[in-house]
Amino acid sequence: MRPTIGVFGSANLDHVVRVRSAPRLGETITGRSYEKVVGGKGANQALAAARAGADVRMVGAVGDDDGGLAIRSVLNRGGVDTSGLATKPGPSGTAHITVDENGDNSIVVVPGANAEVRSLTDAHRAALAGCDTVLLQLELPIRAVVEAARYAHGAGVRVVLTPAPVVPLSADQVALADVLVLNEHESAELSGVAEPRAAAQALVVMGVGVVVVTLGERGSLCVAAGADEVVEEPALPVRAVDTTAAGDTFAGCLAVALAEGQDLRAATHWATCAAALSVQRVGASPSMPDRAEIERLAGSR
Template identity: 60%
Template sequence: MIAVLGSANMDLVATVDRAPGRGETVTGHTFTTVPGGKGANQALAAARAGGDVAFLGAVGDDDFGRRITTLLADAGIDVSGLAVGDRPTGTAHITVDATGDNSIVVVPGANGTVTELTDAHRAVLDRAQLVMMQLELPLPLVTAAARYARSRGVRVVLTPAPAVPLPAELLAAVDVLVPNEHEAALLAGFADPVEAARSLAAGGGDVVVTLGGRGALRVGGGTETRVPAFEVEAVDTTAAGDTFAGVLAVGLAEGLDWDDALRRASAAAALSVRRAGASSSMPDRAEIDAFLTEG
């Protein structure tokens, strides 16, 4: 079982020809509300790829929270650990331009109420093979959960986004770190993704740096692996990183070797960018299989 401890937001998405500069107003084309949050997105990506997933987090007692809970449950995700907090559901305000690039402002809301590792969290982690986390919940909680999971022999996968300096005790408890190249550069202090990955992997874990249209790089276990991206026409890149991470987690939980796990994750990310939205763009297992067969 894959446990996901993370954020759940409602994405408020506006599409524009180009993103506005500071102090500028531009006219948008469309506006949609789509359930998201890095935690919920990764949980959905993993579940749609065939993973047995439990989600731990919080939403508000509002329409956004109910929509998110229903979406997760309908995907077969165990939502018994999704608390209803006294703050509104978190929101992410996303602008997507004509090239598919995006900028995002996150308002944590109920996510900010998940501050301590509870007995309910521990009970789920005790049953898990792997736990996925991000940094949209308070950092002390993420650190405590990673350390607890490591003490129970549960594999810890961390997407360090939004990027902030990570305490040594958290990095020491992470088995697989999955930053994009900008996050890797911030964490390691090297602009070159290969140097950054090597530096971050020096502690003994595996590091997978996502490189957008250039694919992904994995460093760990004394080896380096590059996986090229699949060539597709991008509509919206919002969910690519979370889709990649969620599907990678499924591959690792199923015991795939690194090459196969990375290839499946890359294929899923490619499929996700061909559709708009976050949760609405994530492929299911059959789509991933068909895409790999055709490719």
């Protein structure tokens, strides 16, 4: 049975410029290419989860501009239910992304309509009700994200939080996450502990059920409440072309695997394979693999 996953998060139109190397402060350079693609951590995770085999409901906001139409169209074509995606007067969110020849990126986000999602509405609750899992990030106003986490937590819906861009959270707010998926920098910021394994363990002590710390080329590590073992998953040896949506692909696919009943080790491996496929392709939403591709790579390892 296909799991149902709600995503309460941002939806942007990405403006992507590819360069040989990123410009230094005050420097003007010539780009190699420019394109517009749908992104935002919420929309990225929604598309990743849908392509991985879940029924997905996107909850958030876009503007009443061409960007909003493009975002909604791409999500709909990707099999994502956008009935919970409101249209607000004004511009949609945008992200301005520079990608160098090594696939590394720098990003400036202008929230646009995302900033208008200030609290949880009845329409939001209706969209999230009955989901197996809710995916959250921190590109919407924090008050609304915390409210959504509390609502889902109280309804017995698994909460998967990617705390990016990272902001200070209280221990009570952190504990609303059943699964915390974050990178090394974010784990240090939330826990106050620099070493990733110790940071993950500190976050579990705060009340999180499962903490997954992604470590880039070093793979990832997972710590679960009540478990003595630290699950370590190596990265796959691939040549990265664009890492823009790798973390969102990982989080979306991990949520699907866990909702389907895979254990933590198998789910982490599955999500790692999905992320490895995504970094070999250009763009955020266009880079995300479908279920058959993930299963082929996961089965070959």
